[in-house]
Amino acid sequence: MMRPWRFVLSGYYGCGNAGDEAVLAGIKxxxxxxxxxxxxLFVLSQNPQATAALHGLDAVHRMQLxxxxxxxxxxxxxxxGGGSLLQDVTSLRSLLYYLLVMALAQRLRKPVMxxxxxxxxxxxxxxxxxxxxxxxxxxYITVRDEESAQLLRQIGVRNASIEVTADPAFCxxxxxxxxxxxxxWASLKRPLIGVALRAWGAAGEQSARPYLQLxxxxxxxxxxxxxxxxxxxxxxxxxxxxxxxxxxxxRPTPLLDQATAPHQLLSAIAHTQVTIAMRLHAxxxxxxxxxxxxxxxxxxxxxxxxxxxxxxxxxxHWHDFDPYEVAEKVKELLAQQAIYQEKLSTVxxxxxxxxxxxxxxxxxxxxxx
Numbered sequence: 001m002m003r004p005w006r007f008v009l010s011g012y013y014g015c016g017n018a019g020d021e022a023v024l025a026g027i028k029x030x031x032x033x034x035x036x037x038x039x040x041l042f043v044l045s046q047n048p049q050a051t052a053a054l055h056g057l058d059a060v061h062r063m064q065l066x067x068x069x070x071x072x073x074x075x076x077x078x079x080x081g082g083g084s085l086l087q088d089v090t091s092l093r094s095l096l097y098y099l100l101v102m103a104l105a106q107r108l109r110k111p112v113m114x115x116x117x118x119x120x121x122x123x124x125x126x127x128x129x130x131x132x133x134x135x136x137x138x139x140y141i142t143v144r145d146e147e148s149a150q151l152l153r154q155i156g157v158r159n160a161s162i163e164v165t166a167d168p169a170f171c172x173x174x175x176x177x178x179x180x181x182x183x184x185w186a187s188l189k190r191p192l193i194g195v196a197l198r199a200w201g202a203a204g205e206q207s208a209r210p211y212l213q214l215x216x217x218x219x220x221x222x223x224x225x226x227x228x229x230x231x232x233x234x235x236x237x238x239x240x241x242x243x244x245x246x247x248x249x250x251r252p253t254p255l256l257d258q259a260t261a262p263h264q265l266l267s268a269i270a271h272t273q274v275t276i277a278m279r280l281h282a283x284x285x286x287x288x289x290x291x292x293x294x295x296x297x298x299x300x301x302x303x304x305x306x307x308x309x310x311x312x313x314x315x316x317h318w319h320d321f322d323p324y325e326v327a328e329k330v331k332e333l334l335a336q337q338a339i340y341q342e343k344l345s346t347v348x349x350x351x352x353x354x355x356x357x358x359x360x361x362x363x364x365x366x367x368x369x
Contacts, residue, residue, distance in 0.1 A: 014045030016233035019281030026168030082116030178267035196282035
């Protein structure tokens with residue numbers, strides 16, 4: 001019996017972010033679809049026990065050198081991604097970590113693939129120089145949007161293997177896992193509007209006011225029931241609970257804080273009629289489920305993905321959006337729901353095929369197909 005092909009996955013895994021866990025679940029699903037049990041995945045995780053429990057995958061702590069080195073030695077290839085790993089906005093330290101893991105793999109003579117990356121911003125000259133050097137040594141590069149490919153070219157990367165694919169989360173499909181959590185609101189005679197927010201910018205009551213106004217406007221203008229869907233544990237849950245506490249509405253806004261697994265969140269969003277989101281993967285889940293999305297943009301990656309979906313008209317900036325204008329736009333989306341469902345079903349299928357391309361390339365690079 002031939003041994004399995006072994007890949008090590010380096011990303012923001014085991015940190016409570018539903019988007020990154022959706023990426024990991026999508027990678028697993030994609031490899032299983034293409035190669036079944038012939039592929040074995042090892043995850044570099046911040047919480048190996050949580051990763052093993054959630055995904056059923058072997059994991060080692062990503063900050064412990066000896067286990068990381070051992071996992072790489074036993075592997076055929078390092079997949080760096082997916083997600084927004086190579087950027088220096090959150091910190092230079094994070095960028096250096098992912099580059100050092102790639103350098104260690106190459107020192108051990110293991111091929112490295114940039115895997116469905118969303119690159120940038122790279123604000124420092126040092127960051128651009130280091131990413132360029134790593135990209136030139138990569139066996140293959142896939143990115144999830146054209147802007148990431150353009151950034152690589154702008155910083156001088158000449159690696160001919162750059163290919164625009166799609167986020168691996170498109171390999172997931174909605175199921176019934178969230179139905180028990182939504183049962184209380186599913187019988188309402190009003191549309192369900194998913195709302196996935198995050199605390200961003202200045203903290204405090206002042207920053208919460210437009211979001212509270214948005215929740216109120218959705219009820220008044222759309223005659224809809226907004227449901228808060230946190231995508232990051234524990235930050236988004238805490239922010240959502242603070243909004244519920246401050247709202248003072250006669251009927252509290254539902255908070256879906258029991259849904260934590262990617263399939264549950266995808267299932268929950270699939271049961272909404274429109275989803276408003278700051279979180280990228282809430283928007284991706286909406287497209288995957290053919291639910292019209294509206295984005296509150298806080299980062300370029302939001303605009304890049306919405307443009308990729310052909311939905312750039314459904315964007316407002318998080319900092320100065322008008323809650324009632326957004327509610328009016330959501331009302332239009334509700335009226336055009338059938339049209340959007342047909343369009344988004346086509347987009348979702350195309351994104352799924354492009355997402356599978358990431359796994360096809362990885363298998364090809366190690367000679368598995």
